[in-house]
Amino acid sequence: MKVGIPKGLLYYKYYPFMETFFTELGAEIITSPETNKEILDMGVKYCIDEACLPVKVFHGHVAYIKDKCDIIFIPRIMQISANEYICPKFCGLPEMVINNIPDMPQTITSPIYAFSKKSLRSWARNTGIIFTKNYLKIGKAYEAALKAQKLHKGGIKNDNFKLNVALVGHPYNVYDKFVNMDVIKKLNNLGIGVITEENIESNYIQDQINSLFKRPFWTFAKNSYGFSTYLAENNKIDGIVYISSFACGIDSVVIELIKDKLDDFPLLILKIDEHTGEAGFDTRLEAFSDMLERRCVTYENNLSSSW
Structure with a gap:
């Protein structure tokens, strides 16, 4: 199965987890290219005017890959820390995309509560069942994804500048x-x-x-x-x-x-x-x-x- 992962929004922060999880489940990963003028134009075309630029760009990434994959991952990220939330637009992101872009393939839209391993494991189990009935394989994919994310050294720190x-x-x-x-x-x-x-x-x-x-x-x-x-x-x-x-x-x-x-x-x-x-x-x-x-x-x- 080909899984489409748009290179927008929090892909930049959590792509090691996303790609590793689906790869370990046996899926082929299809990502959109880096943001460019074509993707931005598609996003502006399909997204509502009132949305912010990153949400419009995400629409463009989805539109770019929707015909190249069997299923698209649209992260409905609700929490990544306990007692805290992120932008409210993430809560309704799947509905925005599905209703704005025509001829969409199947989508993965389960809410993601990532403030604890237990809550994130629940998402992994519910999502993994789309690809396999083997819960052991899903568990291993989840652990591998966590490890990949932990090993990822993000951020930028330039040296030798006055x-x-x-x-x-x-x-x-x-x-x-x-x-x-x-x-x-x-x-x-x-x-x-x-x-x-x-x-x-x-x-x-x-x-x-x-x-x-x-x-x-x-x-x-x-x-x-x-x-x-x-x-x-x-x-x-x-x-x-x-x-x-x-x-x-x-x-x-x-x-x-x-x-x-x-x-x-x-x-x-x-x-x-x-x-x-x-x-x-x-x-x-x-x-x-x-x-x-x-x-x-x-x-x-x-x-x-x-x-």
Whole structure:
């Protein structure tokens, strides 16, 4: 059986688990290519106008592979941490895709509660039965997928740059090079190194969250806030670049929390949608780079004069 896995949304974070699980069950994996103009155009064509860019892109990935596979995996991810949730659009993602894109093949849409091994094993059992009645084989596929995900070293941490920034945002905005216009390469070309949240221990993130008057409901919001504020307060970065989808309600809250916490710390917010122009993107990055350099020189001069 050919299983289609769209390279959109949380594929970038959990693809080792996804691909290993279905492969171990004997399926042939069919993935869409990296996001490109054709996929974006298909997503815009089929998806509702009110959806954010990542959801539109996901529609495009599904449309690209729907005729190349027997069944498509549309992750209805509900939770990845206890007492926390992710974007509400994930809850209804399968219905959006199935009702918007014509002639869809069979889909895998069972809710995924990944906050514990027990809850995730339940999903694996319910999904695995589509491929085999052998529960032992399903269990082995599940364990192999967990191991593959655990061994996966995600994240980015550039070394040997004088200036460094935290690159913040939902994983699908940070790692989709087409969506973010290859922002990491652009920053590197400007002499700026990048660090992402995967390189920070969870206890440091949690310490920052504990300082808030109320714990965030959303896992990625918690990570974005805790990771960026920890690095800034401990002088491990020179600035923050936050990539946010236009009209993202979760990001709008987190960005204000970061501003409130860090006051005048350099923060560049890059809003993206299907109309974002690369020229404007480049101009803002260049201006931010110039500002960081001037700020760094001023800091060094003040430091030397104090001696």
